[in-house]
Every structure is written in structure tokens, then in C-alpha cells.
Amino acid sequence: MADTYDVLIIGAGPGGYVTAIRAAQLGFRTAVIDREHLGGICLNWGCIPTKALLRSAEIYHYMQHASDYGLSVEKVGFDTAAIVKRSRGVSGRLNGGVGMLLKKNKVDVIWGEAAIDSAAKGNQPGQVTVKETKRAEAPKGAKGAGTYSARHIIVATGARPRAIPGIEPDKRQIWTYYEAMVPEAMPKSLLVMGSGAIGIEFASFYRTMGAEVTVVELLPQILPVEDAEIAALARKRFEKQGIKILTGAKVTKVEKAADSVTATIEGSDGKSQQITAEKLISAVGVVGNIENLGLEALGVTIDRGVVVTDGLGRTNVPGLYAIGDVAGPPMLAHKAEHEGVICVETIKGLHTHPMDKGKIPGCTYCQPQIASVGLTEAKAKEQGFSVKVGRFPFAGNGKAIALGEPDGLIKTVFDAKTGQLLGAHMVGAEVTELIQGYVVAMTLETTEEELMHTVFPHPTLSEMMHESVLDAYGKVIHS
Amino acid sequence: MPINVLMPALSPTMEKGNLAKWLKKEGDPIKSGDVLAEIETDKATMEVEAIDEGVLAKILVPEGTADVPVNDLIALIAAEGEDPGSVQAPAGGGGDAKPAAAASPADQNTTPGGGHMSYERVNEAPGGATPTQGAPAKAESAKAESGKPNGAAPAESGGRVFASPLARRIARQDGIDLSAVRGSGPHGRVIERDVRAAIAGGTAKAGAPKAAAAAPAAAPAPAAPPQKAAASAPAGLSLDQVRGFFQKGAYEEVPLDGMRKTIAKRLTEAMQVAPHFYLTVDCEIDALMKLREQLNGSAGKDKDGKPNFKLSVNDFIIKAMGLALIRVPAANAVWAEDRVLRFKNAEVGVAVAIDGGLFTPVIRRADEKTLSTISNEMKDFAGRARAKKLKPEEYQGGVTSVSNLGMFGIKHFTAVINPPQSTILAVGAGEKRVVVKDNAPAVVQMMTATLSCDHRVLDGALGAELIAAFKSLIENPMGMLV
Numbered sequence: 001m002a003d004t005y006d007v008l009i010i011g012a013g014p015g016g017y018v019t020a021i022r023a024a025q026l027g028f029r030t031a032v033i034d035r036e037h038l039g040g041i042c043l044n045w046g047c048i049p050t051k052a053l054l055r056s057a058e059i060y061h062y063m064q065h066a067s068d069y070g071l072s073v074e075k076v077g078f079d080t081a082a083i084v085k086r087s088r089g090v091s092g093r094l095n096g097g098v099g100m101l102l103k104k105n106k107v108d109v110i111w112g113e114a115a116i117d118s119a120a121k122g123n124q125p126g127q128v129t130v131k132e133t134k135r136a137e138a139p140k141g142a143k144g145a146g147t148y149s150a151r152h153i154i155v156a157t158g159a160r161p162r163a164i165p166g167i168e169p170d171k172r173q174i175w176t177y178y179e180a181m182v183p184e185a186m187p188k189s190l191l192v193m194g195s196g197a198i199g200i201e202f203a204s205f206y207r208t209m210g211a212e213v214t215v216v217e218l219l220p221q222i223l224p225v226e227d228a229e230i231a232a233l234a235r236k237r238f239e240k241q242g243i244k245i246l247t248g249a250k251v252t253k254v255e256k257a258a259d260s261v262t263a264t265i266e267g268s269d270g271k272s273q274q275i276t277a278e279k280l281i282s283a284v285g286v287v288g289n290i291e292n293l294g295l296e297a298l299g300v301t302i303d304r305g306v307v308v309t310d311g312l313g314r315t316n317v318p319g320l321y322a323i324g325d326v327a328g329p330p331m332l333a334h335k336a337e338h339e340g341v342i343c344v345e346t347i348k349g350l351h352t353h354p355m356d357k358g359k360i361p362g363c364t365y366c367q368p369q370i371a372s373v374g375l376t377e378a379k380a381k382e383q384g385f386s387v388k389v390g391r392f393p394f395a396g397n398g399k400a401i402a403l404g405e406p407d408g409l410i411k412t413v414f415d416a417k418t419g420q421l422l423g424a425h426m427v428g429a430e431v432t433e434l435i436q437g438y439v440v441a442m443t444l445e446t447t448e449e450e451l452m453h454t455v456f457p458h459p460t461l462s463e464m465m466h467e468s469v470l471d472a473y474g475k476v477i478h479s
Numbered sequence: 480m481p482i483n484v485l486m487p488a489l490s491p492t493m494e495k496g497n498l499a500k501w502l503k504k505e506g507d508p509i510k511s512g513d514v515l516a517e518i519e520t521d522k523a524t525m526e527v528e529a530i531d532e533g534v535l536a537k538i539l540v541p542e543g544t545a546d547v548p549v550n551d552l553i554a555l556i557a558a559e560g561e562d563p564g565s566v567q568a569p570a571g572g573g574g575d576a577k578p579a580a581a582a583s584p585a586d587q588n589t590t591p592g593g594g595h596m597s598y599e600r601v602n603e604a605p606g607g608a609t610p611t612q613g614a615p616a617k618a619e620s621a622k623a624e625s626g627k628p629n630g631a632a633p634a635e636s637g638g639r640v641f642a643s644p645l646a647r648r649i650a651r652q653d654g655i656d657l658s659a660v661r662g663s664g665p666h667g668r669v670i671e672r673d674v675r676a677a678i679a680g681g682t683a684k685a686g687a688p689k690a691a692a693a694a695p696a697a698a699p700a701p702a703a704p705p706q707k708a709a710a711s712a713p714a715g716l717s718l719d720q721v722r723g724f725f726q727k728g729a730y731e732e733v734p735l736d737g738m739r740k741t742i743a744k745r746l747t748e749a750m751q752v753a754p755h756f757y758l759t760v761d762c763e764i765d766a767l768m769k770l771r772e773q774l775n776g777s778a779g780k781d782k783d784g785k786p787n788f789k790l791s792v793n794d795f796i797i798k799a800m801g802l803a804l805i806r807v808p809a810a811n812a813v814w815a816e817d818r819v820l821r822f823k824n825a826e827v828g829v830a831v832a833i834d835g836g837l838f839t840p841v842i843r844r845a846d847e848k849t850l851s852t853i854s855n856e857m858k859d860f861a862g863r864a865r866a867k868k869l870k871p872e873e874y875q876g877g878v879t880s881v882s883n884l885g886m887f888g889i890k891h892f893t894a895v896i897n898p899p900q901s902t903i904l905a906v907g908a909g910e911k912r913v914v915v916k917d918n919a920p921a922v923v924q925m926m927t928a929t930l931s932c933d934h935r936v937l938d939g940a941l942g943a944e945l946i947a948a949f950k951s952l953i954e955n956p957m958g959m960l961v
Binding site: 349418450 | 649652732
């Protein structure tokens with residue numbers, strides 16, 4: 001057969017395209033299939049374009065507070081279309097970059113909807129049928145519909161927004177991140193369902209741009225996966241900015257009018273209230289794209305919407321693999337990328353280990369930023385650790401004061417017995433750029449001792465990371 | 480940093496062996512591939528090859544020593560640039576670091592209740608190989624403990640041990656000797672999980688080396704996943720050991736599916752648990768071939784003009800086995816722990832090869848069914864076996880099986896009994912042979928068949944009676960029609 005690949009990847013999101021490049025580096029004849037965009041949701045409708053929007057909001061915020069820094073601005077304003085255009089431009093540029101990288105690595109791009117007909121068996125390669133798609137035009141040089149065969153097929157189809165019955169997104173009043181990413185005009189009021197990273201980021205963006213924002217969270221805590229102390233601090237800051245937050249609250253009904261929605265929200269006390277807003281953003285999580293791929297027919301084990309793998313990307317069907325969102329949480333781009341690399345290196349026969357999911361950092365780019373890795377204090381205690389907890393506030397850090405960002409906290413959680421860094425949790429300016437310091441430390445299995453012996457540059461925000469460790473052991477200097 | 484030479488496991492089941500002969504003396508230079516010693520097991524004599532270079536510095540187990548446990552330190556090789564005279568055996572005994580690996584085959588073979596074998600479905604759906612989160616973790620700890628091919632030394636004694644700070648601290652707190660822990664981190668660095676595995680395995684305790692060796696990892700780590708999930712077949716050489724014999728890139732690693740795992744496990748068990756013996760007969764099949772032609776020629780036709788049946792030689796063999804079991808009732812039985820189960824009717828399994836494995840659907844009451852019924856039933860079974868659509872009750876049980884490799888031109892072979900059955904008939908190709916008949920050479924069609932018998936159920940004479948009954952039916956096939 002003319003088109004037999006060693007590795008065929010379905011989905012060119014951050015997991016898929018990184019996996020493809022690594023596969024090509026390992027000498028595999030590789031192709032990646034996508035139906036909509038190179039770079040996936042992350043690059044086109046997720047991580048990247050939101051960062052562009054949030055950057056505009058951040059600068060807008062600084063402009064509004066220019067006088068705090070001794071500056072004067074004549075007239076502060078914004079042009080929604082220009083903000084969106086910039087965000088799309090950023091995505092477009094990176095999207096082109098992915099195409100270049102794939103080409104450079106001699107990875108074939110196949111355009112269309114893929115379904116797996118068979119997995120490889122003996123000397124017989126697996127087969128994938130690709131049908132034409134109308135979703136988006138194929139990039140230049142891409143192959144089209146047809147039947148392709150490969151010895152190893154990797155499913156990397158990502159996820160899509162979860163829809164709640166009765167509150168289905170309609171692209172008009174009820175938005176998902178797709179519509180929220182490209183507003184034609186800034187809504188005057190907004191209701192955000194869900195306070196995970198996506199919900200909070202949009203709440204933060206639209207609030208900064210002037211909307212009345214209400215966030216409704218089913219659980220008792222916003223940012224439910226984060227450390228309770230960090231989430232509480234963040235909540236205080238959000239509320240100070242004017243975001244209205246309802247936790248332990250459930251949207252029970254949504255009624256649409258011509259240009260507004262009215263949601264009935266039931267609180268944990270059982271009392272109902274109605275909130276009317278111009279738009280509602282449904283950000284209640286994402287679900288894996290496991291449908292219409294032929295997985296059921298092939299007998300692939302699927303558990304609650306997640307393709308079950310062995311930690312090295314292998315499904316129960318030989319020759320068939322899954323990585324990224326379809327292979328289960330955390331549904332993060334960097335997890336998908338790492339998982340994909342492990343998967344193809346395993347195929348190559350290299351010595352691999354399953355990813356330690358306890359060491360995957362998470363970042364939320366609201367104002368203030370949130371970043372964390374490892375166990376929260378509560379989780380650590382739940383797992384039976386006796387913990388030592390260190391805390392250091394931004395208010396004690398010279399650089400933070402100089403930046404005009406005195407609000408925030410860096411918290412560290414150690415195992416009292418072994419000195420193992422179990423988790424680190426941060427809220428405040430630029431913490432998303434700080435967290436990887438602790439991730440490296442955790443991956444190298446440092447104890448508090450090495451962290452204490454590490455010299456942190458002055459004056460930086462990173463000094464707080466040092467101080468937080470010192471605090472856990474009663475040696476903190478600036479607090 | 481001397482290189483430790485450990486007692487190798489020459490077979491999956493080997494737990495100890497005799498050190499028959501040293502082929503190198505202390506002081507001899509050693510090249511990779513040199514034969515160092517000969518090891519004897521109850522089955523064979525094998526050579527131990529060096530995989531390292533250096534000088535044979537010390538022989539720790541003299542030749543003629545019997546029952547040397549697998550993974551015991553037997554010699555030290557001084558690495559290049561090292562003074563062979565200064566080489567000392569490590570205090571803890573180099574082999575102590577990995578009794579877990581050595582102990583595992585035993586763990587997995589012993590089923591409670593001695594020789595009891597449980598029946599398991601061969602094709603618990605094609606997806607029997609459900610990966611669990613536990614499996615890789617188990618594989619890892621096995622890797623961490625098994626080390627290099629031929630069981631080269633764990634971290635060099637006396638040299639610098641590369642270990643993560645956390646691993647060092649836990650080792651110190653729990654009294655673990657890091658130099659006896661095999662590192663699974665980058666470049667062999669000892670990391671937390673290695674130390675945790677050593678603690679869980681009860682190995683590498685500093686200051687108590689012999690005690691540790693005496694009580695190898697019998698108790699798995701409390702947090703460890705169920706052992707069964709990880710290894711379906713009794714472990715032989717570890718993955719790393721096997722990999723070590725080959726050039727990286729010379730092979731592709733193929734994960735096992737459920738069927739392969741089950742076949743590996745059950746047939747290994749069968750071979751180990753059921754004492755096999757083999758009886759071979761030649762059957763003249765001229766009469767059978769003739770009868771088959773007549774019967775097939777007389778088959779009625781359905782409305783599409785298709786014959787109602789088309790008998791194969793194998794259909795006759797199934798029927799003959801079924802009738803033979805009825806004629807020799809003592810052989811129509813299977814072993815069941817402390818008794819035998821004897822059957823009234825004959826259940827005959829038939830091996831059907833499919834892509835990547837095999838099924839043995841069972842023809843029930845093969846003694847009572849007509850040839851055409853058996854034939855049509857088999858066609859249905861074979862088709863559904865290939866589609867993996869057989870129901871468990873269709874391939875479970877059976878007293879005997881028929882495995883026919885005649886179509887591949889095989890003249891004679893022996894088959895492994897498929898638990899819980901007590902016999903299996905391995906059938907070769909029908910072919911023209913010159914034989915002596917009435918004191919003169921004659922050309923006849925012959926077929927060789929070999930019966931594997933479970934000696935717990937059948938003794939030699941009983942087995943001979945069974946296969947004689949089979950032969951008689953095959954050679955006088957009219958007996959199968961009445």
C-alpha cells in the first residue's frame with residue numbers, strides 16, 4: 001500500500017502535533033489528521049487566544065490605574081474588534097507555525113474526518129478512513145480524503161465544551177468559549193457558569209472590560225481543584241474587582257429573551273434567585289471527543305467517556321493508542337504533549353515511565369493569576385501525610401511592591417517526615433511563570449534542604465518561593 | 480567497582496541450580512561473550528556467558544556446588560583498570576537486592592490447593608488485556624529490581640551512588656542501603672520509587688543482609704496493585720533480561736492481548752501441572768477416504784443446489800474420538816484436585832486457529848451426533864471462532880481435544896493438553912506411504928496421530944486402549960455410522 005505510515009495521529013491539537021513531531025524525530029513515517037485547525041483548541045480557541053485577550057485586559061487595567069505609577073493617560077478606551085483581531089492574529093500566526101514545524105519534520109498533514117476501521121494485526125497495518133470535511137479549508141499541501149493505513153494509530157482528538165441539558169449553547173445568548181473568544185461587542189452583563197480555569201478567565205476578562213459579571217459555581221469553592229486558601233484569597237480579589245460570586249449554587253433554569261437570558265439559581269440554602277444578563281457563558285468543563293471514531297466497534301475499553309490506557313498511551317487494543325484529553329484528566333495541553341511523547345517513545349521501544357500525574361502544574365490567567373502543582377494542603381492531609389506548610393505573602397517581597405502588586409501568596413506543602421515537597425500553590429502577579437521552579441524541584445525529588453540551599457536572585461518574585469520554603473521550617477526572613 | 484556475576488535463571492521456573500563447572504579461573508581475563516561456567520538444572524546443562532569485560536577476580540561459589548539459588552552472587556569480575564586483588568565481595572551479597580524478581584515465578588505458579596487449576600476463558604472478549612493503572616506500576620517495580628541482563632550488580636558497592644535527595648533521605652530514615660538499590664531514574668539514578676520498592680520488598684536493609692536474603696519479598700508492598708493483573712503467565716526472564724540479549728532496535732515490542740496472555744498462562748500451567756506422556760499410532764485411512772467420498776456424494780441438496788453437508792476428515796476424527804471415549808469409559812474423565820470427574824457422554828474440543836491465537840470449541844455428545852451434524856456444527860464454530868463470536872459455554876469444558884495440523888503438511892507432532900481436559904490428539908497429514916501388507920509392499924494412505932495424556936488420569940495402558948479404539952474406528956469407519 002502506498003500510504004502505510006508507522007504512526008498515524010488523529011487530531012493535530014497540542015497533543016497530536018507534538019506527538020507527530022516527536023514520532024518523526026524518532027524516524028517514524030508519520031502523519032497527522034485534523035478536520036479543523038492545526039494546533040487544536042488550545043492554539044485556536046483556548047489557551048493562546050485567551051492569553052491575548054487577557055493581555056489586552058491587563059494593559060487596559062494598567063491604563064486605568066496609570067496614575068498609580070505617576071503616569072497620565074488622556075483618554076482610556078478600547079476597540080472590541082481590534083482586541084479580537086489581535087487575538088485571532090496571535091492564533092493565526094502560531095497556527096501557521098505549527099504547519100511549518102510539521103513540514104520541517106516531514107510529517108504529512110491529512111485533512112478531514114477520521115474513523116478507524118481496524119487496528120494493526122500481525123503484519124497487517126491498521127486502517128483509517130478520512131472523509132472530506134466542510135468545517136475548514138485544508139492547509140496547503142495537506143492530503144485529502146481517502147483510506148490510510150498505519151502500524152500505530154494514536155487517538156488525540158481532544159475535548160469539547162460540556163453541554164448541560166436545558167442550557168445548551170446557542171451561539172447567541174448562551175456562549176461557550178468559542179463565542180466568548182470573539183465578541184462583536186462587549187456585553188454589559190454576563191453570567192458565567194462554572195469557576196474552573198475557563199470560566200474564571202472569561203469572568204476576569206469581561207469584568208476588566210467593564211461588564212457586570214456573576215460567576216455561579218456548583219461546588220462550595222471557586223477554582224475547585226486549587227488549594228482552599230488560595231481559592232479564598234482569589235475570591236476576595238475577584239469580589240473586590242466587582243465580580244459577583246455564588247458558590248454552592250446551581251443554575252436550575254434558563255429563559256431566553258430577545259437579547260438577554262434570565263437564570264434561576266438555587267443556592268445551597270435552597271433559596272432561589274433570578275439573575276438576568278446579556279450573555280451566559282457555559283464553562284462547566286469539557287468532555288472527550290471519543291465519538292464517531294469507530295472505537296466501540298474495535299472493542300476499545302472506555303470508562304465514563306475516557307479511553308482507558310496503561311499510562312504509556314496503550315489502549316487494550318494492540319496498535320491503538322490514546323493521549324491527551326480523550327485519555328482522561330487533567331485535560332491540559334502540556335499533559336497531552338507529555339503523554340504523546342511518552343506514547344511514541346514507548347512505541348519506539350525506548351525506556352519510558354508513565355507520567356506522574358501528581359506533578360503536572362496548572363495555571364489560570366485571571367487577575368490575579370493562579371498556579372499550582374501537586375497536592376493541596378487538604379488533599380495531603382487526606383492522604384495521611386503529616387504536613388509542614390509554608391506561606392509567604394507578596395506584601396513581603398520587594399519586587400512585588402515595586403511592581404505595584406502587593407497582593408498574593410505563595411504556599412508550600414511538605415511531608416513533615418521526609419521533607420518531600422508535596423505541593424505548591426500560588427496566587428498573585430506572574431505566578432504562572434514562577435510555578436515551574438517548584439515543578440523542577442519536585443521532579444528531581446528535592447527536599448526542603450536543597451530548596452533552602454538554592455540561591456534565588458534578588459530582586460525577583462521568585463524570592464518568595466524561597467521564603468515560603470523557609471517559612472515551612474520556621475526560618476522565614478522577611479515575614 | 481567490581482561487577483557481580485549472579486546465578487542466572489535458565490528457565491522461567493528455575494529457582495536454583497548446580498554450579499557444575501567453572502570454565503575460567505580467578506585471574507583470567509574475561510571478554511563479553513566468554514563462557515564463564517556451566518550450570519546444571521534438573522533438565523539441562525547451560526552455559527553462563529559474560530556480558531562484561533574485565534578480569535575474573537573472585538569465584539565465590541566453587542564448582543560442584545548444588546542448589547545455588549537464582550540471583551545468588553557467584554563471582555566477581557574486576558572492571559578494566561581495577562586491581563583484581565583488591566576486589567571484595569560486598570557485605571550484603573550482591574544478589575540480595577532482587578529476590579523479588581526471583582520469587583515471583585513461584586508466587587504465580589502456586590495456586591492454592593496444590594495442583595488445582597481453574598478454568599479460565601480463553602477469549603474473555605478480545606479486550607481481555609484491559610490495562611490497569613496498576614500494571615505499569617508493577618512493571619516498573621519489577622524493572623527497578625531486576626536489573627541488567629544476567630543480573631549484573633546493583634549500584635556499585637563503595638562507589639558513588641547517584642540518588643535523588645528524597646531517595647537518600649527516605650533510605651536513611653528506613654535504614655536502606657542505597658548501594659543495594661537498583662536505580663530506575665535517568666542514568667540509573669536511585670529515586671523515591673526505587674527506595675519505596677526496596678522497603679516494600681524487605682530488601683537492601685543495611686546491616687541485616689543475610690536476614691533480608693532469607694526472607695525475600697514474600698509480601699508485596701501494601702499499596703502494590705494485585706499481582707495477577709500484571710503478569711498472566713508465570714514470569715520467566717524479566718523484560719529487561721530478555722531485552723538485554725538483543726540489540727536495541729533489532730526488535731519491535733508487541734503488547735500482549737488477552738488471548739495471548741491466557742494461552743501463555745494456561746498452557747504453561749498445563750505443561751507444569753499435568754504430567755504429559757505421548758502415544759503415537761499410524762492409521763490407515765483408505766477406507767475412510769472412500770466412505771467419505773461416498774457419503775459426500777450421497778448428500779441431499781437444498782433448494783439452492785448446495786449439498787446438505789460436506790464431511791471433512793476431521794469430522795471423522797472428532798466422531799472417532801467421541802466414540803473411543805465411550806468405548807474406554809475410564810479415559811472419559813478429567814482431573815479435579817482430589818478426584819477425577821468421569822463423564823457419560825463424550826465432549827470433544829476442536830482446536831481452531833484464528834489470527835493471533837486459537838479457540839477450542841467443544842462438540843458436546845460427539846458420540847451420539849451424526850457425522851453430518853458434527854460437520855455442520857464445526858463449520859458454524861469455526862466461522863464464529865474466527866470472528867471471535869463464540870460464547871464462553873461453547874469453548875469451555877471438554878474431556879479431550881483434536882488438534883489437526885495435517886493441512887500444513889505436518890506429519891507428526893505432540894500437543895499440550897488444554898486444561899481441564901485430560902487428553903489431546905495431535906493429528907498429522909494423510910499421505911500415501913509404502914507399508915508391508917501380507918508380506919508385500921503396498922501403497923496405502925496413512926495418517927499419524929499422537930495422543931497426549933495427563934498421567935494423573937490415564938496410565939500408559941489406558942491411554943493405549945483409548946488410542947487403539949480410535950485407530951480401530953478410523954480404519955473401520957463404518958463403525959461410526961451405526
